[in-house]
Amino acid sequence: MKLLTVLCIGDVFGEPGRRVLASFLPRLRAELEVDLVIANVENAAAGFGVTPALARGFLGTGVDVMTSGNHVWDRKEIIEYIVKENLLLRPANYPAGVPGVGSVVVKAAGYQVGVLNLQGRVFLPAIDCPFLRADDEVARLRAGTPIIVVDMHAEATSEKQAMGWYLDGRVSAVVGTHSHVQTADERVLPGGTAYVTDLGLSGPIDSVIGVEKDLAIQRFLTGMPNRFEPAKGRARLQGVVIRIDPESGRAAGIERIQRDLAA
Numbered sequence: 083m084k085l086l087t088v089l090c091i092g093d094v095f096g097e098p099g100r101r102v103l104a105s106f107l108p109r110l111r112a113e114l115e116v117d118l119v120i121a122n123v124e125n126a127a128a129g130f131g132v133t134p135a136l137a138r139g140f141l142g143t144g145v146d147v148m149t150s151g152n153h154v155w156d157r158k159e160i161i162e163y164i165v166k167e168n169l170l171l172r173p174a175n176y177p178a179g180v181p182g183v184g185s186v187v188v189k190a191a192g193y194q195v196g197v198l199n200l201q202g203r204v205f206l207p208a209i210d211c212p213f214l215r216a217d218d219e220v221a222r223l224r225a226g227t228p229i230i231v232v233d234m235h236a237e238a239t240s241e242k243q244a245m246g247w248y249l250d251g252r253v254s255a256v257v258g259t260h261s262h263v264q265t266a267d268e269r270v271l272p273g274g275t276a277y278v279t280d281l282g283l284s285g286p287i288d289s290v291i292g293v294e295k296d297l298a299i300q301r302f303l304t305g306m307p308n309r310f311e312p313a314k315g316r317a318r319l320q321g322v323v324i325r326i327d328p329e330s331g332r333a334a335g336i337e338r339i340q341r342d343l344a345a
């Protein structure tokens with residue numbers, strides 16, 4: 083049986099992130115025989131939020147499902163878009179009544195795949211409990227399919243690892259986003275859930291988590307607010323490729339990827 087191949091792309095940051103994604107996605111899809119592409123796009127618009135035009139562009143260039151996190155509301159015009167377009171997720175554990183949805187079921191290679199977006203609460207706004215919301219969402223999704231990929235958008239390594247173990251055996255993968263530094267701890271947990279603490283950044287290499295480094299240094303030196311801008315120059319795409327047994331939903335493997343683009 084052919085395994086289902088899912089490519090998860092780490093946080094697309096500003097114009098460099100969009101450039102590296104557009105440059106590599108078509109060949110990655112072919113080279114890795116990708117069936118589904120999930121990308122976190124909450125920093126796509128100059129590092130803060132995503133616009134309807136950018137979101138439409140991602141869907142047009144081969145992204146199947148977009149996930150987000152704490153920056154999803156930074157561009158006000160996204161609210162009108164997110165209520166109509168279920169392929170852009172906001173974290174599922176926002177309080178009831180918040181626009182948009184936190185999960186979606188899409189078809190890939192003939193199989194139903196659930197994608198769930200959650201957000202941590204350590205060093206981030208205190209929204210509803212991601213663990214309890216995951217219980218509800220995963221139970222609902224599993225009624226329709228055993229193939230479920232979770233984007234856990236969180237600052238703390240511990241909260242992401244805890245979510246990986248919490249959902250082990252119930253979902254195909256838990257991938258962390260938000261910290262913009264790719265971690266080298268990818269593995270398949272004993273219950274069959276692929277896990278990585280952070281997918282990394284798809285954006286400028288010579289930066290402080292995507293931001294122009296001098297601006298970031300200045301803020302640390304002075305403690306004063308300044309306007310952050312995406313760094314320029316060389317860009318890197320980061321993420322993981324996950325192979326899933328489509329009958330059981332168990333992950334067979336997870337592999338990190340990085341692709342560099344010259345300035």
Ligand SMILES: [Fe+2]
Nearest residue numbers: 151152153260
């Ligand atoms: Fe974030």
